[in-house]
Amino acid sequence: MFDAIVPVPSHWRRKIQRGRDQSLEIAQCLSKYFDRPVVLALIRTKATATQRGLDKHQRRRNLKRAFALKQDVRDLNILLVDDVVTTGSTVELAAKALLKGKPKSIMVGCLAKTPTKHK
Numbered sequence: 066m067f068d069a070i071v072p073v074p075s076h077w078r079r080k081i082q083r084g085r086d087q088s089l090e091i092a093q094c095l096s097k098y099f100d101r102p103v104v105l106a107l108i109r110t111k112a113t114a115t116q117r118g119l120d121k122h123q124r125r126r127n128l129k130r131a132f133a134l135k136q137d138v139r140d141l142n143i144l145l146v147d148d149v150v151t152t153g154s155t156v157e158l159a160a161k162a163l164l165k166g167k168p169k170s171i172m173v174g175c176l177a178k179t180p181t182k183h184k
Contacts, residue, residue, distance in 0.1 A: 067144040067172060069104040070095050073159045074132070087148035091176055095146065106136040106143075107162055124154035132159045138166035150175040 072088035092103045110133045143163060147156050156173045163171055 067099075067101060067142045067170075069102050069106075069138070069141050070099075070144045070146055071104050071106045071138070071163065073145065073147040073155055074105070074107050074109040087176075088146055091148060092146045095144070095174070101144075104136060104138070104141075104143075106134060106138050106166065107132050107159055108135045124152055128154055128158045132162035134162050134166045136166075138163055138168045141168045142170045143168050143172070145171055145173050147173070147175045149177045149179060151179045 070092045072086070072092035075083070075086050075088065089103070095101070096103045109131060111131055145156055145160055145163065147159075150156055150173070156175075160171050160173070
């Protein structure tokens with residue numbers, strides 16, 4: 066089980082464009098269901114280009130240094146929540162930022178996973 070739910074943060078400009086923060090909304094629903102707090106432990110440090118159409122390497126480059134830890138997560142079991150996982154780059158880099166806070170564990174949850182392309 067997890068102690069806290071941490072949404073993958075959107076940049077403030079993206080929130081204004083979309084009119085919402087999907088990961089935060091999902092985290093809030095999970096918080097009610099599991100009776101666990103939403104912890105806004107991460108911040109988006111820079112606005113990044115859209116990930117749409119980028120491969121895994123381009124996504125990682127695009128997201129380099131895009132997340133920073135802003136709240137204590139020491140010894141917490143964390144559920145890191147994103148709306149859609151495509152290559153996993155976003156949750157991987159967000160988790161790396163969380164690891165700086167020495168959580169006990171990090172699990173990833175998402176609303177949707179895009180299918181892997183087979184060649």
